[in-house]
Amino acid sequence: MSEFNPAEAHYQSLYRFALSLARHPYDAEDLVHQTYLKWMKNRDKIRDKAKTKSWLFTTLHREFLHGQKSKARQTLVEADQLDRVAEKPGPDAGNKLDAEYAMNLMQQVPEPYRASLSLFYVQDFSYREIAEVLEIAPGTVMSRIYRGKQILKDLMVTWKQSSKTQPQAGAE
Amino acid sequence: MSREDTNKAFEEILSAYRTGDEERYADDFAESFQALETDRELENWFKDDQAFDDEFRAALNAFKVPEMKPVEAPKAEIKRFPFLKLAAAALFAGVLGGIGVSQYGAAQQRKTTALVDDMRQSMAAFAASSFELDTMNNDLNVLRDLIVSKGGTEAPDLETIFANGLPMGCKVVDWDGRKVSLYCFGNAAGQVVHAFVVPTEELNGPRAAAALQAVVEFSKRDTGGFVAGDYAYLLVSSMPGVDIKPFLLPAQETFAWIPESGPEGLLTAAVILPRL
Structure with missing residues (x-):
């Protein structure tokens, strides 16, 4: 019988959480990788297996906070990310929020609001679990x-307004 | 405290609310929900906030995630008992070699079943949340028509599986961009189970989907399933404590499935042996 791997089961949510925090795919991959390494090393110590999910997310968040010390690198990444957001075209004619842009908006929410908000949306944790x-x-x-939602809503308003003034691709 | 300040305090509490009965009746939210009933302005704010949550959550969870990279165990752990590890590896390779299954094949098998695990977890969490069915009806054909009109599957083997079950309702559920067809059935004992149906190709094919047969608990609910034809069926108990085995065993006996020959096939055959 195939062994159930809780770490793999949470991979997608963990990656989305990591990307919303780290704002860069390479850093997000590193965070997830480090989290799994710690899980492999410590999984026998997690007595209550139902706690595996929160253990993984807590560990990933700790790893992120630990990595915040390298400020110089992060500043470069932030500048790069904000450029990407600014260059990203607005919504389509239907004004529907797409996945990539939602992630970009989330990445613009400053800490400490971003982590709580990301867990609220990405994993659908209750506020007590968060x-x-x-x-x-x-x-x-x-x-x-x-507060994070207020910032996010402001960002969305700005985004929707700018998209109305932005010419559609291919338009004269 | 002014009305504006009071409403701001209620908004702060309500913004952390997730849709679902579990929190709807929690003490933390009770006073705020009471205020909603008498304050139209607050009620409108809450509706907008919920709509915003729904749109943003759906968009964010549709974000495509790159394939998971393999994670190797820390080297220090491997070095701790080198002789034992070597002996175990030799024994493992010898046993598997005897029936033509490589370690690589086993690793691949685990990898391909990751989607099955993700589906179990996601659907159990969904079942644990408070959700509304697209319709409630006891006619399976009515349910099928609605499901198909929403891009789901008619799940052709439902009658065989739930010969003694009563159809109750249905819904098309989004699972990371995939459409999962949910059919709800009740039995004579008053128990309800949810049958989530997807094409096996959504779970990396029928061999990987066969891992559904194991009964695993998520969100305090039993999950387990089987493969029939081109579809995978995942049964999830509607409430904690509801046993899915009475539903599951007849289905698994009816749809005993022998995979094609080959290294992975042999391994999978062990997975789907009838349960005692």
Whole structure:
């Protein structure tokens, strides 16, 4: 019988969370990789297997915070990412939010709001689960989700307005 | 505290609310939901906020993720018992070699079943959330027509599987951009199970999909399934404590499936041996 691998089962959500935090695919891959290495090393110590999911997300977030020390590199990445967002064309005629742009918008939300918001949307964690993963108070999670959403909504308004003034591809 | 400040406090709480009965009746949200009933402005804000959540969550979770790269175990762990590891590896290779299965084949098999695991987890989480069916009806043909009109599958073997079950409703569910057809059935004992149906090609083919046969618990719900024809069926109990085996075993006996010959086929054959 094939062995169930919880780490693989959470891979997609973990990657999306990592990318929203790190803002760069290479850094996101590194974060996920480091998280799995730690999981492989420590999985026998996780007594309650139902906690594997929150363990993975907590570890990934810790890895991200640890990596924040390399500020110089991050500044370069941020500049690159913001350029990409600015160059990205707006929504199509149907004004539908596409996946890549949603990720770009999420990456523009500043920390500390981004982590709470990303877990709220990417993995559909409850605010109490988010508090556990990020190791902060539940009330703080509520505030961060609220403020993060306000920023996100402002970004979307700007994006939708700019898309109306932007000529469609191929238009004269 | 002014009405504006009070509403802002309610908005802060409600913005952390996820759709679902589990939180709808939680103490943390009770007062805010009560306020919604008497304050039209707050109610409108909440509707907009929920619509925003739905749109953004759907878009973000449709983001395409690159294929998972293999992660090797830390070297220090391998070096700890080199002789034991070597002996185990030799024994493993010898056993598998005897029936023509390589270690590579086993690794590939695990990799291809990752989608099955993801589907189990995603559908169990979905079943645990509060969701609305697209329709409720006891006529399976009505359910099929609706599912097909929404791009789902008519799941041709449902009658055989749920010969004694009562169709209850259906829904087309999005799973990372794939359309999963959900049919709900009840039995005489009043138990309800959800049957999530996808083409086997969505799960890396019938061999990988056969891993559905194992019963695994997610979100406090049993999950397990089988393959019939070109479709994979994943049954998920609707509530914690509902046993899916009475539904699952007849289906698995009916659709015993022998894979083609070959290294992977032999390995998969072990996976789908009838359960005792």
